[in-house]
Amino acid sequence: MSITLRPVQALRLWQNVALAEINDQRPDLTMRQAAILLTIYLDPPPHTVRGLAARLNVTKPVITRALDTMGAMKLVSRHRDQRDKRNVLVRRTVEGALFVERFGDAIVEKARGLPL
Amino acid sequence: MSITLRPVQALRLWQNVALAEINDQRPDLTMRQAAILLTIYLDPPPHTVRGLAARLNVTKPVITRALDTMGAMKLVSRHRDQRDKRNVLVRRTVEGALFVERFGDAIVEKARGLPL
DNA sequence: ATTGAATGATACGGGACCGAAACGACCATT
DNA sequence: AATGGTCGTTTCGGTCCCGTATCATTCAAT
Numbered sequence A, B: 001m002s003i004t005l006r007p008v009q010a011l012r013l014w015q016n017v018a019l020a021e022i023n024d025q026r027p028d029l030t031m032r033q034a035a036i037l038l039t040i041y042l043d044p045p046p047h048t049v050r051g052l053a054a055r056l057n058v059t060k061p062v063i064t065r066a067l068d069t070m071g072a073m074k075l076v077s078r079h080r081d082q083r084d085k086r087n088v089l090v091r092r093t094v095e096g097a098l099f100v101e102r103f104g105d106a107i108v109e110k111a112r113g114l115p116l
Numbered sequence C: 001a002t003t004g005a006a007t008g009a010t011a012c013g014g015g016a017c018c019g020a021a022a023c024g025a026c027c028a029t030t
Numbered sequence D: 001a002a003t004g005g006t007c008g009t010t011t012c013g014g015t016c017c018c019g020t021a022t023c024a025t026t027c028a029a030t
Helices: A007-022 A031-042 A049-056 A060-072 A094-112 B007-022 B031-042 B049-056 B060-072 B094-112
Strands: A076-080 A088-092 B076-080 B088-092
Touching: A007 A094, A007 B031, A007 B049, A007 B094, A031 A049, A031 A060, A031 A088, A031 A094, A031 B007, A049 A060, A049 A088, A049 B007, A060 A076, A094 B007, B007 B094, B031 B049, B031 B060, B031 B088, B031 B094, B049 B060, B049 B088, B060 B076
Parallel strands: none
Antiparallel strands: A076 A088, B076 B088
C-alpha cells in the first residue's frame, strides 16, 4: 500500500498549502530554501554546505546564502567542524524544528480537508 | 473518508517535490506565483486581477507582476474584458495547462513513493 | 616548510520581488 | 459634459536571490 492521490487532489493540496503559507506572518521561503530546510530536518546528519549543494544539485553560494537567511530566522545554525576546520556543520534549532513541525501539520490538515 | 497523511510523510512529500522542481530546467515559481497559477487553473473563471488579489489576500501589484512573469512563460494570458474595459480577464493557456498537469502528476508520483 | 586540493565565504553585476503611492483608462451617475 | 469611483498598471526605493568568479582558511602529501 502507498499514499494515493489523484492529480486534481494533489494540485488542490498544493494550492491550499501555498495559500495558507502566504497569509502567515512568516516571510515565505523560496523553493530552494524549503528544500534545504527539509533536507536538514529529514535527512540524517551531518549536513555540510558541500553536501547540501550536492544533494540539491545547486552551487555552494546558494547554500551559504540560504543558511545566512534561515540562520537570521533562527531556523538553522552553523558550527565549525572541530575535526576538520574547513567544514561547516549545519544543525537544527528548536525554532526550526517547531517551524517544520507546524508546516507538516498544516499539510496534513489540508490533505484531510480535500474533497474525494 | 479523507486523504490521510502523517506529518513526516507530508514533509517528505514536500521535500521530494521541491527537489524535483529545483532540478527541472523551468525556473521555479515563487510560492505566490504557484498559488496564483493554481487558483487560475483550479477555481472557476472568470479571474480578474482584483479577484485574484482578494483570493490570495495580497495587493494588486503582486498579481500584475506575477501575471507579467507567468505571461512571459506563456503559462497564462491576459485579455481585456469587452463588457467592462477596466477589467482584465486572466485565461489559461495550453502551455499552462500542460505545466499544471505535469506538476500534479509529479506530486502524485512522489506521494506514491512515500514510505509508510 | 611548501605545494596543491578542498571547503566555505565573499564580490560583482544583473534580475526579480516587495509595499506604498501615484497614474491613466474606463464606467456610472448626475 | 463633469465628477467620483473602480480597475489594472507603473513608478519608486529597497531588499533579496542568482550564477560566476575569486578569496581565505585548512588539510594533506611531499
